[in-house]
Amino acid sequence: MPPKTVVLRVRRQAGPHEKAYWEEFEVPYRSQLNVIACLLDIQRNPVNRLGQPTTAPAWDASCLEEVCGACTMIVNGEARQACSALIDELEQPVVLQPLTKFPLVKDLAVDRSKIFEDLKRAKAWIELDGTFPQGPGPRTSPAMQQLRYTLSRCMSCGCCMEVCPQYDTSRSFVGAAVLSQVRLFNLHPTGRTQAEARHEAVSGPGGIADCGNAQNCVRACPKEIPLTESIAALGGEMVIHGLRKFFVRH
Amino acid sequence: MPEKTVIVVGGGLAGLSSTIELCERGVGVKLFSYVPVRRSHSVTAQGGINASIDPRGEGDSPEVHFQETILGGDFLAHQPPARKMCYEAPNIVYLLDRMGVPFNRTPEGNLDFRGFGGTLYHRTAFAGATTGQQLIYALDEQVRRYEAMGLVEKYEYWSFQRLLHDSEGRARGIVGLNMPTMELVAFPADAVVIATGGPGLVFGTKTTNSPVLNTGSAVIRAYEGGARFANPEFVQVHPTAIAGADKRRLISESVRSEGGRMWTWKDGKKWYFFEEMYPAYGNLVPRDIASRVIIDIVVNQGLGAEGEKCVYLDVSHIDAQRLRDRLGGVLEIYEKFMGEDPYHRPMKVYPAVHYSMGGLWVDYNLMTTVPGLYAGGECNFEYHGANRLGANSLLSCFYDGKVAGPHAAEYVQQALAPLSDEAIAEAVRREEEAFEVLFNSSGEENAYLIQDEMGKLMEENVTVVRDNKTLDTTLSRLRDLAARTKAIGLKDKTRRMNQEAIYAREVRDRLRYAELIVVAARARDESRGAHYKPEFPRRDDENWLKVTLADYTPEGPKLSYQPVDISLLKPRERRYDVKDH
Numbered sequence: 001m002p003p004k005t006v007v008l009r010v011r012r013q014a015g016p017h018e019k020a021y022w023e024e025f026e027v028p029y030r031s032q033l034n035v036i037a038c039l040l041d042i043q044r045n046p047v048n049r050l051g052q053p054t055t056a057p058a059w060d061a062s063c064l065e066e067v068c069g070a071c072t073m074i075v076n077g078e079a080r081q082a083c084s085a086l087i088d089e090l091e092q093p094v095v096l097q098p099l100t101k102f103p104l105v106k107d108l109a110v111d112r113s114k115i116f117e118d119l120k121r122a123k124a125w126i127e128l129d130g131t132f133p134q135g136p137g138p139r140t141s142p143a144m145q146q147l148r149y150t151l152s153r154c155m156s157c158g159c160c161m162e163v164c165p166q167y168d169t170s171r172s173f174v175g176a177a178v179l180s181q182v183r184l185f186n187l188h189p190t191g192r193t194q195a196e197a198r199h200e201a202v203s204g205p206g207g208i209a210d211c212g213n214a215q216n217c218v219r220a221c222p223k224e225i226p227l228t229e230s231i232a233a234l235g236g237e238m239v240i241h242g243l244r245k246f247f248v249r250h
Numbered sequence: 251m252p253e254k255t256v257i258v259v260g261g262g263l264a265g266l267s268s269t270i271e272l273c274e275r276g277v278g279v280k281l282f283s284y285v286p287v288r289r290s291h292s293v294t295a296q297g298g299i300n301a302s303i304d305p306r307g308e309g310d311s312p313e314v315h316f317q318e319t320i321l322g323g324d325f326l327a328h329q330p331p332a333r334k335m336c337y338e339a340p341n342i343v344y345l346l347d348r349m350g351v352p353f354n355r356t357p358e359g360n361l362d363f364r365g366f367g368g369t370l371y372h373r374t375a376f377a378g379a380t381t382g383q384q385l386i387y388a389l390d391e392q393v394r395r396y397e398a399m400g401l402v403e404k405y406e407y408w409s410f411q412r413l414l415h416d417s418e419g420r421a422r423g424i425v426g427l428n429m430p431t432m433e434l435v436a437f438p439a440d441a442v443v444i445a446t447g448g449p450g451l452v453f454g455t456k457t458t459n460s461p462v463l464n465t466g467s468a469v470i471r472a473y474e475g476g477a478r479f480a481n482p483e484f485v486q487v488h489p490t491a492i493a494g495a496d497k498r499r500l501i502s503e504s505v506r507s508e509g510g511r512m513w514t515w516k517d518g519k520k521w522y523f524f525e526e527m528y529p530a531y532g533n534l535v536p537r538d539i540a541s542r543v544i545i546d547i548v549v550n551q552g553l554g555a556e557g558e559k560c561v562y563l564d565v566s567h568i569d570a571q572r573l574r575d576r577l578g579g580v581l582e583i584y585e586k587f588m589g590e591d592p593y594h595r596p597m598k599v600y601p602a603v604h605y606s607m608g609g610l611w612v613d614y615n616l617m618t619t620v621p622g623l624y625a626g627g628e629c630n631f632e633y634h635g636a637n638r639l640g641a642n643s644l645l646s647c648f649y650d651g652k653v654a655g656p657h658a659a660e661y662v663q664q665a666l667a668p669l670s671d672e673a674i675a676e677a678v679r680r681e682e683e684a685f686e687v688l689f690n691s692s693g694e695e696n697a698y699l700i701q702d703e704m705g706k707l708m709e710e711n712v713t714v715v716r717d718n719k720t721l722d723t724t725l726s727r728l729r730d731l732a733a734r735t736k737a738i739g740l741k742d743k744t745r746r747m748n749q750e751a752i753y754a755r756e757v758r759d760r761l762r763y764a765e766l767i768v769v770a771a772r773a774r775d776e777s778r779g780a781h782y783k784p785e786f787p788r789r790d791d792e793n794w795l796k797v798t799l800a801d802y803t804p805e806g807p808k809l810s811y812q813p814v815d816i817s818l819l820k821p822r823e824r825r826y827d828v829k830d831h
Contacts, residue, residue, distance in 0.1 A: 015746050030495060034587075037495035040461060043750065044698040046741050055742035058749055060285075061462045064497055065583055067383045068289040083496070084586050105430050106747040113406075116286065120398050125391035126350040130274060131652070137347035139359030146575065149352040149378055152387060153579075156288060188350050 003029050007049065007093040008038055010057050016104045023057075024049035024093065035075060035082040035094065036064055057096075059108040066222060069155030072162075073098055073108045079162035079220055099162050102169055115156045118174040122201050124181040126191050138189040151184040151230065153223045160217035160227055172206025176217035179208055180230035186237060199241045208235055251278040251403065254662045257424055257437060259410045259468060260445035261287025263295075263382070263644060264627025266389035267651020268443045268658070273396040275659035280437055281393070282405045282426055284463060288390045291447055291463045292647065295382025296580050297366060297504035298374035299346070299644040301339035305356075305363055310371035312337040317819055319642060322368040322536050323607070323635020324779035324789060325821040326481065326797065326814060331614050332633045333818055335649045342648050343375045349388040352377050354576060364576070365507040367640040368536040370829065374641040379502055379579035385644055405437075409752060410446065410468045411681045413475040413623065414438060414674060416667045421475075421623035423669065425677050430747045434681045436674045440662035441622040443654050444472055445647075448606040448628040451756075452763050453713070454705020457603035458491050458500040469610055469629045470759040473766075477618040479800040479807070480631035481608030482763070483771035484780050486638055487714050488604035489540035490563055492588055498602035499587055501563060502580045503640040505597075506533040509568050512544075513596075514553050514561045523547060523561075531826040538637040538780045539826065541601040542714050548600070555598060562596035603713060605643065607634040607780065608770075611799060615657040616650060622666075624658050626650030631797070636779020688754055693737030697754035700731050700738070704757075707731075708764055712771060716783050721772040728768060732761045769807050770798045791821055 005026045013020040026049045027041040043056040062070035064083040071082040074097040076090055087094065102110040140148075160176040161167040167175045182198045185191035202208050208231065217227045254277045258265045261283030269279045283290065302315040316336040320329055347353055347361060353375050354362040363372040377384035396402045407429045414423035414436060423438040449466025450459025457464075473479055490505070490512075491498040506512070512533055513522045523543060525532045535543075544561055548554040555562050565573060565581075570593050573581060584592045610618050610625040612632055618625050627647040634642065711717075711724045735758045742750045776790035777783050795814055800807040 014744060032493060032495045032587075034494070034496060040455070040496055043753075044696070044702070053741060055744065056750060058747045062285045062289045062460055063291060063294045064460055064462075064494075065294055065499055066586065067380055067579070068285075068291075068293045070285055070289045086587070086589070088589070109430075109747060112286070116288070116394070119391075120394055123395075123398075125395045126348070126388075127395075128348060128392065131270060131345055133341045133344065134348060136344045136361065137350070140352075140355050141359055142355045142357060142575075145352050145355045148350075149354075149384070152352050152377075152384060153380065155383075185350070190348065191350060 003092065005029055006033060006038055006087050009093040009095045010107070011097040012057060012107055013104055015106055023054060029087070033087040035085040035087070035096065036061060036071060038087065038094070039082070057107040058105070067155065069157030072157040072159060074100070074162070079159040080222060081157065084222070099158055101162050101167055102158060112156070112158050114169045115158060115161070115177065118178045119156070119181060122174065122178050122182050123194055123198050124178070124185055126185065126188060127194055144187065148184060148187055151180055151225060154180060154225055155223065157222065159220045159222060163216035163220040165214050165216070166210050166212045173210040174202065174206055176211070176227040176231060179211070179234055180225060180227050183230040183234045195237070196241060199238050203238060208238060252276055252401065254278065255280060255439045256441045256443060256658050256662060257282065257439040258443045258445065259424065260447065260627070261406070262290035262292040262445060262447055262627060263385055263389065263647035264650045265443070265445035266386070266393050267648045268445060268626055268655045269393050269402060270389065270396070271651050271655020272659050273401040275656065277659045277662060279402045280405060280439060281402055282408045282410060282424070284407070284409055286406045287393065287404065288386065290386060291460055292386045293383040294500065295644050296379045296500060296502035298364065298376030298381045298641045299343060299385070300366065300373050300641040301343040301375060301645070302336065302371070302373050303340050303343070303361070303363065304371070305360065306372055308371050310373055312339065314371065315339065315373060318369050319633065319639055320635065320819050321824055322639040323637055324824055325635065325791070325795065325816065326484070326778060327633055327635035328815040329818040330815060335633055335646060338649055338652065339645055342645065342652070346385060346388060349392060351384050351388045354378065364504060365534060367503045367534045367540070369639070370531070374504070374507070376504065376576070378575070379504060379577045382644060385648070410444070410471065412471055412677055413442065413620070414669060414677050415475070416669045416673070418667045419476070420621045420666065422666065425681050427752070429752060432745050432748055434678050436678050438669050438674065440666060441624065441658045443624040443626060443658055444468060444610070444629060445626045445650070446629050449760070449763050450603060451701070452704070452760050452767065453603040453708045454702065455497050456705070456709060458488055458498055461497055465756045465760065466763040467756040467759040470762050472610060472618070472620070472623065473802050476620045476802070477623060478611040479608070479766055480611035481770070481798050482766040482800060483774055483798060484607035484636050485603060485713070485767065486537055486605040486607060486780050487541040487601045488537055489544055489601050490599040491602035492584060492597070492599060494587060499583055500604065501584060501597060501599050503537070505563060505565060505577055505580060508565070508573070508576055510563050510565045512561055512563050514547060514555050516553055528826045530829045535826045536637055536639060542782060544601055545714055558598065560598040560600045563599045564596035565592060566594050566596060601714070603709065605638055607631065607636060607638055616654040617657065622661065624654040626654045636781060684755065685751065688738065688740060688751055689743055691737070691739045693739035695734050695737040695739065697735070697738045697750065697757045700734055701757050701760070704728065704731055704761060704764055708767070712768055714782060716771050716781065718772060718783070718785065721768055725765065725768045725772065728761055728764050732758070732765070735761065766800055766807050770800060770809065773809055774798065795821065
């Protein structure tokens with residue numbers, strides 16, 4: 001027998017400097033419910049489990065198909081996308097918390113702009129001459145395409161950062177996702193021309209050396225990106241890069 | 251920032267493409283987006299992007315692509331801009347390839363192409379089944395490079411509220427709402443590009459669109475600011491989506507182009523209805539036709555699979571590794587959200603509202619009727635006529651940036667009239683006032699429930715089958731709902747990231763959008779593409795080969811019409827049961 005209702009326990013906080021508290025909600029059960037549908041229900045009738053009128057929790061979302069990363073939060077202790085968190089597969093009460101490694105905006109919404117700043121630092125792009133016609137890009141084997149596609153499915157959602165003991169917005173470590181993006185761009189025949197600049201960007205403080213090899217990242221990634229393999233591969237590249245620099249200098 | 255700046259509203263494919271083109275010409279861009287641009291709704295596009303490169307010597311060409319686009323659109327699109335787009339498509343796919351988009355490859359290492367709806371050629375380049383996501387990432391990366399160079403300032407989690415106009419009536423900036431802080435701020439600029447996507451939410455949450463984006467709000471504010479609308483009645487219903495409590499999720503047309511077959515039980519046998527009814531195109535008939543067939547089978551003939559409101563989409567006969575390489579992303583969506591294995595069991599799908607062919611009217615340079623205001627992507631009406639072909643939307647979004655960007659860059663080089671401080675202050679004040687009215691209202695109406703009623707009305711009465719009497723009652727009920735929005739009272743009166751307040755104002759905009767669709771649909775007494783009226787079952791070129799235009803008046807939309815430019819291809823009957831028609 002499916003349950004008649006779903007109980008959600010939501011961590012509320014009106015702003016970064018306000019006091020946090022817990023509030024419980026109960027919404028009618030129906031098939032195909034996910035966490036997002038429950039949050040939409042609460043918006044329509046913002047009354048808590050005690051029957052008191054309240055405000056709806058704030059949350060972040062976009063695609064709801066697990067391809068954008070926006071609705072990432074902690075669901076029953078696990079960092080994941082709220083859209084693909086199906087109620088039928090969750091224990092109740094469903095406990096919702098914001099990611100803890102990023103500055104809080106309100107309730108379940110956090111500010112993940114550090115990820116995008118770190119992508120800027122890592123020069124995670126291909127240097128184009130311009131958008132004018134130059135013919136197709138370099139030929140690529142199907143195997144290389146599949147590897148690059150696998151790495152390129154990273155949604156910058158922050159799950160790997162949430163579980164990383166080294167990651168915190170108050171510290172400079174860029175995290176597994178950004179290091180994996182460095183590998184992605186260094187694998188591209190044109191991107192490779194900038195490999196050295198990317199190596200420089202992730203060789204100092206906050207770079208690859210800050211990885212503590214806890215390997216939580218790869219287990220937390222919702223897209224099963226081989227993050228630890230990326231970090232190892234990048235580390236190998238950078239040893240060669242360091243040696244080359246050493247011999248050029250001396 | 252450079253001396254000349256353009257505001258781009260919308261960080262999806264069309265907005266990012268416009269931004270890149272502007273930066274490349276030395277124009278600074280202030281980029282406003284409802285969500286971080288890398289998370290824009292374009293990420294949900296799955297199947298691919300069309301370009302007639304003819305990699306297999308099938309005889310495809312940009313000219314054939316153009317003709318099929320016009321035929322697919324039932325001859326309602328102006329032909330010259332659609333033709334230019336199709337001729338530019340190969341360059342666009344090559345450019346995206348140079349940007350590092352991981353498009354699928356042939357054994358030799360060239361771009362691989364697949365078939366798609368409304369064509370018999372292999373014309374669609376693709377990156378697994380998350381092509382939109384991969385395109386967004388490539389453009390996001392290029393824009394980030396320009397951001398590092400100081401040419402782009404991003405304003406993420408900002409919502410467009412209103413245009414700023416100078417003394418000559420030109421669009422000269424915007425009033426934006428910082429959604430976390432609820433501050434209203436004016437941003438003057440030399441021109442504005444609006445690229446805010448479609449209005450999915452007008453049809454409720456049971457669409458393929460997001461229930462938090464695709465609000466349709468920004469284009470309605472532009473319309474109220476003087477921009478003319480075109481063809482609002484043409485709304486595409488996609489044939490294959492899966493049910494969900496928060497939205498319907500698309501199962502890409504590419505599933506069928508990779509060999510997926512649609513069927514249901516009839517007289518105890520598997521009935522492959524598309525293959526029987528349309529022997530030439532089979533499962534790849536265009537979307538307007540496919541959706542009508544499925545709904546007829548399920549609703550009128552009562553032949554839904556397993557007695558449910560769905561039919562089967564079957565790939566279980568295809569090699570699993572091939573499916574993973576080419577369709578992995580979309581099959582993963584089915585698996586995760588339906589909890590069933592699509593590799594071995596047929597998927598259960600049903601049509602859902604998907605895309606708006608109509609939008610802001612633009613000239614061939616993508617300028618709206620407000621000088622200095624450009625519109626690109628799904629929010630304009632430019633290429634798709636009465637029905638869009640699959641894999642033409644990623645193309646048109648990207649191409650629009652290549653048109654709007656260069657033209658806006660040229661436009662801003664002229665001397666523009668000064669923008670007065672009073673005009674700026676007045677624009678901000680009016681938005682502040684609208685929020686104050688809402689915050690101070692003690693009304694009993696709930697914005698979310700009004701939205702639900704509107705969505706239900708529109709989904710039931712204004713999608714694949716339209717009837718004049720029902721449209722009349724729908725219009726009067728929409729107007730009742732609009733009147734009720736005045737009595738919306740907020741449960742949440744806080745002044746930080748107040749999602750209820752933002753939503754309440756957008757609901758009013760959406761009702762205006764719904765009214766536009768219904769008024770235009772009521773007037774068009776024919777059937778063409780996605781607009782189907784059983785009372786008038788044929789396309790009527792004599793009376794209706796014309797674009798619907800709608801101008802804002804406080805009493806409702808004022809309709810007029812514009813002839814379609816058919817200078818390149820003579821209209822003919824649309825048939826998909828035979829080849830070479």
